[in-house]
Amino acid sequence: MNKIQLNRMLRGDGFIAALDQSGGSTPKALLQYGVKENSYSNEEEMFRLVHEMRTRIIKSPAFNSDYILGAILFENTMQRTIDGKYTADYLWEEKNIVPFLKIDKGLAETQNGVQLMKPIDNLDDILNAALEKNIFGTKMRSFIKEPNPEGIKMIVDQQFEIGTKIALKGLFPILEPEVDIHSGYKERAENILKDEILSHLKTLDDETKIMLKISIPTEDNFYSDLMKDPHIVRVVALSGGYSREQANAKLSRNRGLIASFSRALSEDLNINQSEEEFNKILSDSIEEIYKASIK
Template identity: 65%
Template sequence: MNTKQLERIQHANGFIAALDQSGGSTPKALLQYGIREDRYTNEQEMFTLVHAMRTRIIKSPTFDSRHILGAILFENTMDLTIDGQFTADYLWEQKGIVPFLKIDQGLAEPNNGVQLMKPIPGLDELLKRAVQKNIFGTKMRSLIKEANPGGIHEVVEQQFAFAKQIAGYGLVPIIEPEVDIHSSDKAQSEKILKDELLTHLSTLGKDVKVMLKLSLPAEDNFYSELIQEPHVVRVVALSGGYTQAEANEKLARNHGLIASFSRALSQGLSDEQTDDEFNALLAKSTQAIYEASIT
C-alpha cells in the first residue's frame, strides 16, 4: 500500500471521480456524451471511444489534485495508456490523483429484495495485475432495493468476503452496497445496512483498511458512526441517479461524507464541445462537487 496515497485519501480535501462505466453501461455513458450507437460497430470500437472520452476528462487542466483525490477506472482503462503511460501511473505521476479499479462483473438477478454481485472468476489474477499496474484500491457494487434483513445481510457478507481477499494484496477495497434511491423503504434499508456494516467492520483485522461507497442517506449525517470507524479510510457517496444539483445539495448536508460521482460529474459534457467549452463545464462541475464534499 502506498502510504502517500493512503494519507491523501484519508485526510485531504476533495472527492473521488468515478470513471468506471463498464460494458453494460458504456453505451449509456457514450450517449450522454453525445456519441450514438451508430458511431461504433463492435465492443472494441466502443471501448476506444469511451477511453478517448475518459482521456479527455483526465487530461483536462481542471481535472487535478486541487479538487480530486482519486479516480475509479474500468479494467479496460487500467490496461490502456495516456501519453505513453498506463492510466494509473499517469493519474498519480502527472496529476497527483490516486487510482482505483472497478472489479465486479455486474449484478446477479434480484432475490430477497437485493442484487448480489455476480461471481468474479479470475479475481486473484486481476488483483495481481492491479498491483503491478500501481492501483491503490478497488471498487465493487451491489444493489439493495428493499428493506429485507436477510438480503441486506447477504449483500454485506459477500462484500466483506471479497474485501478480505482484496486487502490480502495490499489494496484498499471500496465496498459499495448501493441503496436504490427510488426504494419505498430506503430509510429502513439504510438502518439495516448500517448495523450490518458496523457488525462486519468489527470482524476485520486491526490493520485492514476499507472504504465505503453509500447512497446519500435519507437522514442527514446518518453515516457519521461509519465515518469515525477505525477500519474506514473514507466514506464516499454515489449520486445514484440524482442530478448533480440534487446530489450536491444532499451531500453538503452530510458532514465528512465526500462525493464519488459518475453521471453527476460528467453531466452536460459532450463530444461536440470545443476544448474550451468542455474544460469550462468540467471546471464548474468539479468546483461544485468539491464544495459539497468539504462540508
C-alpha cells in the same frame, strides 16, 4: 500499499471521480456524451471511444488534485495508455490523483430484495493485474432494492468477504452496497444496512482499512458513526441517479461525506464542445462537487 497515497485518502480535501462505466453502462455514458450507438460497430470501437472521452476528462486542466483525491477506472481503461503511460501511472505521476479499479462483474438477478455481485471467478488475476499496473485500491458494487434483512446480510457478507481478500493482497478495498434511491423503503433499508456494516467491522483485524461507497442517506449525517470506526478511512457517496444539483444539495448536508460521482460529474460534457467550452463546463462541475464534499 503506497503510504503516500493512503495518507492522501485519509487526510486530503476533495472527492473521488468515478470513471468506471463498464460494458453494460458504456453505451449510456457515450450517449450522454453525444456519441450515438451507430457511431461504433463493435465492442472494441466502443471502448476506444469511451477511452478517448475519459482521456479528455483526465487530461483537462480542470481535472486536478486541488479538487480530486482519486479516480475509479474500468479494467479496460487500466490496460490502456494516456500519452504513453498506463492510465493509473498517468493519474498518479502527472496528476497526483490516486487510481482505483472497479473489479466486479456486474449484478446477479434479484434475490431477497437485493442484487449480489456476480461471481468474480478470476479475482486473483484481476488483483495481480491491478498491482502490476500500480493501482492503489478497488471498488465493487452491490444493489439493495428492499429492506430485506436476509438479503442485506447476504450483500454485506459478500462485500466484506471479498474486501478482506483484497486487503490481504495489499490493495485498498472500497465496498459499495448501494441502496436504490427510488425505493419507497430506502430509509428502512439504510437502517438494516448500517447495523450489518457495524457488525462486520467488529470482525476485522486492526490492520485492515476499508472505504465505504454508499447512497446519500435519507437522514442527514446518518453514517457519522461509521466514519468514527478506526477501520474506515473514508465514507464516500454515489450520485445514484440524482442530478448533480440534487446530489450536491443532499451531499452538502452530510458532514464528512464526500462525493464519488460518475454520471453527475460528466452530465453536461459533449464530444462536440470546443476544448475551452469543455474545460469550463468540467471545471464548474468539479468545483461544485468539491464544495459540496468539503462543506
